[in-house]
Amino acid sequence: xxxxxxxxxxxxxxxxxxxxxxxxxxxxxxxxxxxxxxxxxxxxxxxxxxxxxxxxxxxxxxxxxxxxxxxxxxxxxxxxxxxxxxxxxxxxxxxxxxxxxxxxxxxxxxxxxxxxxxxxxxxxxxxxxxxxxxxxxxxxxxxxxxxxxxxxxxxxxxxxxxxxxxxxxxxxxxxxxxxxxxxxxxxxxxxxxxxxxxxxxxxxxxxxxxxxxxxxxxxxxxxxxxxxxxxxxxxxxxxxxxxxxxxxxxxxxxxxxxxxxxxxxxxxxxxxxxxxxxxxxxxxxxxxxxxxxxxxxxxxxxxxxxxxxxxxxxxxxxxxxxxxxxx
Numbered sequence: 001x002x003x004x005x006x007x008x009x010x011x012x013x014x015x016x017x018x019x020x021x022x023x024x025x026x027x028x029x030x031x032x033x034x035x036x037x038x039x040x041x042x043x044x045x046x047x048x049x050x051x052x053x054x055x056x057x058x059x060x061x062x063x064x065x066x067x068x069x070x071x072x073x074x075x076x077x078x079x080x081x082x083x084x085x086x087x088x089x090x091x092x093x094x095x096x097x098x099x100x101x102x103x104x105x106x107x108x109x110x111x112x113x114x115x116x117x118x119x120x121x122x123x124x125x126x127x128x129x130x131x132x133x134x135x136x137x138x139x140x141x142x143x144x145x146x147x148x149x150x151x152x153x154x155x156x157x158x159x160x161x162x163x164x165x166x167x168x169x170x171x172x173x174x175x176x177x178x179x180x181x182x183x184x185x186x187x188x189x190x191x192x193x194x195x196x197x198x199x200x201x202x203x204x205x206x207x208x209x210x211x212x213x214x215x216x217x218x219x220x221x222x223x224x225x226x227x228x229x230x231x232x233x234x235x236x237x238x239x240x241x242x243x244x245x246x247x248x249x250x251x252x253x254x255x256x257x258x259x260x261x262x263x264x265x266x267x268x269x270x271x272x273x274x275x276x277x278x279x280x281x282x283x284x285x286x287x288x289x290x291x292x293x294x295x296x297x298x299x300x301x302x303x304x305x306x307x308x309x310x311x312x313x314x315x316x317x318x319x320x321x322x323x324x325x326x327x
Contacts, residue, residue, distance in 0.1 A: 002030045005049035005308045006068070010036050012052060018294065019301050028309050042066065050304045060086035070326050071095065071307045071314065075296040076287075078237060079318050080210045088319050091326035095303035095316040099155040100296040101287035105235050105261075106160035108286035109205055110167075112233055112259025115280055117143055122277075144168035149201030151194065152208040153178050156235070160205070161186060172197055198225040203233065210237035220245040229256045235286045238262040247272050250279060261286040 009016060016033045023031060031050075038044035041058065042065045045051055050071045051058075058072065063086045071093040072082055079096050087094045115121055119137045126136060148164050150157040153175040164171050171188040174197040183190035191197040194217075198204060204226060208214050218234075219242040226232070232255050234241055243264055249255040250273075257278045263271045266284055273279050303314035 004030055004032050006034055006047050007031050007050040007304055007308070008034050008036050008045045008048035008052070010041070010045055010051060010053040011038070011056065012054065014293075014297075018297060022298060022301055023305075026305065028305055030309055031304065045069075049308055052300055052304075056081065058082045063087055063090050063092060071304060073300040073303045073314075075100075075293075075300045077101070078210060080237070084318065085321070088321045089323055091322065091324040093303070093307055093314050093317045093322075093325075094319055095300070095314045096318055097296040097299040098316055100299055101289070101292040102155040102159040104289045104292045105156045105286040106163055108261060108282070109156075109160055109233055109235055109259075110163050112235075112261070112280055112282075113143070113148075113203060113205075113231070116231060116257040116259050116278075117141070121280060145170065146202040147172060147200055148203045148205060149173065149191070149197040150188075151175075151197065151204065151206045152236075153182070154207060154209075157205075157207050158186075161188060169203075172201060194222065195225050198222060199227065201230060202227060203231040205233040206236050206240055208236055208240055210239050215239050216242045218242065218246070220248070223249045223255065226255065228254060231256055232258045233260075234258070235261040238264040238266060243271055243273060247276070250276055 012035070016035060019033055036044050041056065041062050045066065047068055048066060049068050050073060051069060052073050052075060054074070054076060058081065060083045063083060069092055072087070073095045075097050077096050077098060079094055082094050084094055117140065119140065122137050126133060145168060147170040150160070150171065150173040153173050157173065161171060172191050173188060174191040174194050178190065180190055206218065208217065217240055223245055232246065246255070246258065250258060259280045260273060261282045262284055263269060263273065263281065265271060274281050299316065303316050306312045306314045
């Protein structure tokens with residue numbers, strides 16, 4: 001008789017009809033999908049072999065208190081709410097869903113750039129307020145020939161590159177893990193340092209994962225290295241940015257405009273940036289489409305199947321220093 005493993009979806013907003021259909025198509029019959037709602041993670045999911053959640057911290061104490069847990073499968077790219085080091089020590093895989101929303105976020109970046117440049121929201125608000133004044137906004141510059149600097153070069157920037165090329169942008173990037181051969185293959189320019197990228201970019205688009213080493217990477221010093229009047233885009237994580245420094249640069253017009261899909265305090269959405277005329281803020285929706293959500297759910301479930309049903313290392317495991325695999 002097969003051992004049935006408990007796959008817990010904790011405080012997740014959707015039902016599991018799609019996941020059950022996938023398991024049936026894949027002929028997987030040793031997983032029990034369970035929806036759990038609660039406020040005490042350790043008590044609520046004590047018997048879980050697998051755990052899927054979002055916007056919930058899983059610290060070392062939690063990981064050490066869940067004896068059956070073998071995998072946390074996230075339907076997201078970011079994994080910063082999970083204590084990865086402790087997961088490594090406990091033999092628990094942590095997986096994400098890489099690339100599931102690359103097209104969507106890349107499209108969102110383009111939308112922010114175009115809105116800020118063409119002043120779509122500004123003019124829309126003016127017309128709705130009874131003003132028909134095409135020259136009321138500040139000078140609009142042609143985007144063709146401008147330089148966009150991509151900070152990091154993961155799946156989202158890779159999806160963004162052909163969109164930027166279609167608008168005639170020059171594209172540079174900074175990513176320590178990428179080579180000159182990567183640049184040549186993509187037809188873009190590699191910068192040796194973040195400073196080099198900031199010095200030459202008319203638009204800076206941030207795509208870096210949130211790590212202890214990248215928190216507040218955009219601060220007073222790094223913003224000062226940007227070109228006067230440059231535009232700043234952040235669709236990655238709010239904590240990558242010192243918001244007070246960004247506000248000061250926007251007030252002084254060191255940075256002409258910012259398009260943000262993320263903030264430091266998204267739970268309360270309290271930020272001086274929200275009230276600024278040269279800033280567009282969207283509520284962390286860059287990832288969103290019907291198709292991307294289904295993709296994220298499918299990728300996450302594939303990781304669970306690999307781990308629990310097939311006894312394999314999940315393809316999307318982010319663990320770097322796994323010391324053992326929990327039996």
